[in-house]
Every structure is written in C-alpha cells, then in structure tokens.
Amino acid sequence: MSLDKATVAKIAHLARIKVPDSDLEQLAGELNTIMHWVEMLGEVDTQNVEPMTSVVAANLRRRPDAVTDGGYPEKVVANATDATENFFSVPKVVE
C-alpha cells in the first residue's frame, strides 16, 4: 500500500511535527520509497517465530524498593526554557 498526503499529514500530527502542506507530497514520496523497500520482509517465513524483544537472555534485576536518588529539583529544571519555582512551565492548557 502507498501512503497518501492525508496519511502523511496524520503521521506528522501523531509525531507532533508541523509539516507544511507544500512538503507533504515530497515527504510521501520519500516515505513510500522506504516502506516499499521494507515490504520484502513479507518473503520471510515467520510462522511460529517469537518476536525478539531482547538481544541478550537476561532477567531484569530486582532491587530494594528504596529511594536512591533525587532531592535536587533545581538541577532537574536547570535546562528548561521556562521554569518557575522548580516547576516546568508550559502554555496554558485549561481555559
């Protein structure tokens, strides 16, 4: 299947990237080239194959449920464009 302009606009929206309408056509072309190329995976027999979720066979470790870090809010917000009283600030979302 091919991605049309409307689908590309929807993906851009999901990805929270503003794409001007004038760029949609070219972007659709580029994405289609890549998506058509990966179609070749359809040739591989993957019946009864478990999807790989981890490259090394390892169980996640457990540790005591204790606070081991933190206590420096000023460091956490140090890189924010807009931080007030150790909070991240964003444009108003509630009317």
Place this chain on the structure above:
Amino acid sequence: MTKLTHLTMADALAGLAAKEFTAVELTQAHLDAMAAAKELNAYIIETPDVALKQAADADARYAKGEQRALDGLPLGIKDLFCTEGVQTTAASHILDGFVPPYESTVTTQLFRDGAVMLGKLNLDEFAMGSANITSHYGPVISPWSPKDEAGNFTRKLVPGGSSGGSAAAVAARLALGATGTDTGGSIRQPASFVGIVGIKPTYGRCSRWGIVAFASSLDQAGPMTRTVKDAALMLRSMAGYDPKDSTSIDVPVPDYAAALTGDIRGLRVGIPKEYRVDGMPAEIEKLWQQGIEWLKAAGATPVEISLPHTKYALPAYYIVAPAEASSNLARYDGVRFGLRVEGKDLKEMYENTRAEGFGAEVKRRIMIGTYVLSAGYYDAYYLKAQKVRARIAEDFTKAYELCDVILTPTAPSAAFGIGEKMDDPIAMYLNDVFTVPANLAGLPGLSVPAGLSGEGLPLGLQVLGRPFNEATVLKVGHVIEQAAGPQPLPPLVS
C-alpha cells in the same frame, strides 16, 4: 622522536610513565593540532580548560607513582555522551543550550581511569546517518580528502557515520582515541572509511546510561583508536556492569590487551556466502580474500557458513530502529530542555519546536517509526520485523556451531564524496549492509584497517564474535593488523 600526537595510546602511557613528556605537554600538543585542523569540523566544542586541568591532575599522579590505566591520555568524546557541565548536542538543533547536570557512565569510567577530554566530537544528528552529513553543525570532512597545490579541497570525502567526528579526529591525529556509538554500524563503518580500528562490543557490555538514546535495543558504545591494542585498553575502561542501565550485563571484564597473543591456531573463521552481494567492487572481494589468507597463514581454518536472512537485516533494521527512535525522541518537546519554539497553544508549541529542532533525516525516521507503531500497522511492520530479527539472530547461533568468529568486509565501498548518495535514502542505508546484522543480534564486531582501495582510500575488514567474546574478536583483529602491516597516513594529519 615521534610527534606526541602520532603516538599510540600504549606508547603514550609508556612515555608518560618514563617521564619523557608530561600529560600537559601531550594534551597541549593535541589542542594545538585541533586549532590547526578546524577545516575538518571534527569537534563541535573543544574543552581546553577541562583537558588541561585533567592533564595536570594526571601529572600529579604520575609524580607520586599513582598513575591509572589511561592516565593523561587525551581523548575525544562523541557528542552523544552526556558530560556534566559541558554542552551536549547530539548534533541537533533541538538540544540547543543543553548542559547535562550529570556524567554518562562510560565517560565517568574513562575519567576514573585518568583519561583527558579534549572536546565533544561531531556526529550525524542523533547518530542517524552513515556519512556525517546530517549534523546541525555541518558535515565532517575526512582527513583523506584530496587538495590541490593551492591547498583547496578537490573533493570532500565523508568520514562515514554516525561517529564521523570521532573517526576523523583519531585518523587526523587530533586525539589518541575517541568514544563512538554503534546502532547499525556507526563505529565500524567510519573506522573503515578513515583507516582506524573500531569495536562495537556485545549489547549490554557498556552501559548506555547518559548516552543520548537513538534505538535502545541496538545502541552500544565502543572505542575508536589507531591500533587494536589501544582499542583493547580503552574498551576495558569503558565496559562493565552498571546498575543504572537495566540492560547492562554483570559479567567480568577481561584484560583484553592480554588476549592479543597472535595465537589463533585452530580457530575456525566463518566466511558467510551471503555477504558476496551484487555489485560489490572487486577490490573489496579481493581484500576479503586477502584477509582469509592472512588468517589461514596464522593457523586458522576458514569455514564457509550461511547466514540466510542477511538480505532482510537492513529492512528489519529500518523498521526497528525508527520505531525505537520515534519513542525515544518523543522527549524533545520544548518543555524540559533544549529548543522551544512558541505556538498558540501547547500542542502547537510541541509541533513548532520539533519542526524547527529536528533535521530532515531525523524527521523522516521519526515519521516512519510513528507509522509502523501506529494502530493497525503494528503487527504488519514492527512485530514482523522483530520476528525477522529473531531469525537473523538464529542464523548466527547456528553459524557459531561451525565457527568461532566471522570475517567479512566492513562496508561495501570506500569513502565517497560529500553530496554523493544524497538523493536516495536507501542508497545511503546500504552502507550498513554488513554491519547491521551484528546490532540486530547483539554481537560484538570490530573493524580493522586492511588495505587501500584503487583510489588509495582505506578499507576495513570486520570480525564478528560470539556474545561477550570481544577478547577473541580483538585477538583476530590484531592478527589481521599485524599481517596488513603499517598503513599510510591520511594526507591531512597533524
């Protein structure tokens, strides 16, 4: 005496211990070389104050006879590693002004062992690229690029990518060694393009904590150096279990340098028939044959093996990596760090920030990733790719019943010019055809310089090993290095 910037790490350590020169002198020689080589654009930021302070500390330790494993060695750090108090950009506009309040585990360990940081090295934006042409800070130029008599470039060659700044700096003698990261070949392919050594360790060997994430199930850090022995020394400091990375594996880190015995008698070297790809230049094929002959002469036995799903590795990678990237890069939203571009509401602020902050290749991959993870397509693309990935890993498991290591070319060509292969993203992706399978399967892989192309550009051979057997990979790489003999210097060198 050899110029200080031309020493290997091993020789520099010996010289420092013998008080032939100081760490400050060694560092200053590199800072001077960097100042004279700005045209290569290898460093995004130089950190002379940090470097000279670290070097003075190293000298104090040498004076007391308390030197550490890498004490006083000037290194470049790929600008994907967070460094406390020093800007970290991932070569992206979206990280403008970001100064990490913490240090990555890998750099923490290098500094623990006395290494000196010369600066942060250029790379492809978020490590996405194979030519170092997607950096917000401009492309890196390979020190192998030819110039005319007037000193102007006649052709600007790429250093490979994504660790292109690391590769160029080490080859041009602007650092004794450098850190790299490898998601699909980003250490090995640039190492091959500039004629240096680079090793991607087994997934889980080096902590990913504090490294800007691209594709979490594929990313691994590793050293880029001028000799296999230097790679062995540097990897030992970089590797090791870290509780802060849940995928880091708690296995002992061996003394890799001690493994370089030259004795590979009886070792079985797998030669995968599927790596003879269509259109591979004859000189690459010839180099590969030469590598087989060298290992045979050293007492190893070549064995033909089959990795039947090789041709599906790249397409599987170009689903898995963008999917993970789209998720990892969701954090860049203008709220907590980096660039913010205002909009009429919160959503538009996100969209404006990400539109301006990300470059074209990064946007393309985020969108591919978003698409393959979106409702209705997850099974058809992402799940399918993860199943194909399982089959690729199974190919290697079966192959390692017949052999101990695998020998292949590192890349299907020598370095190309900046601006070439730009029109078609897939032509660029094909650079990684031989390196991507090791990332998908989590295996260690090394690139070692093995000769020159017809045009006089470096070509590398790749050695792949079993999980956590970097020692054998390095041992075989060392044998190839010795057999290939001294390699010529690039034309642009300090």
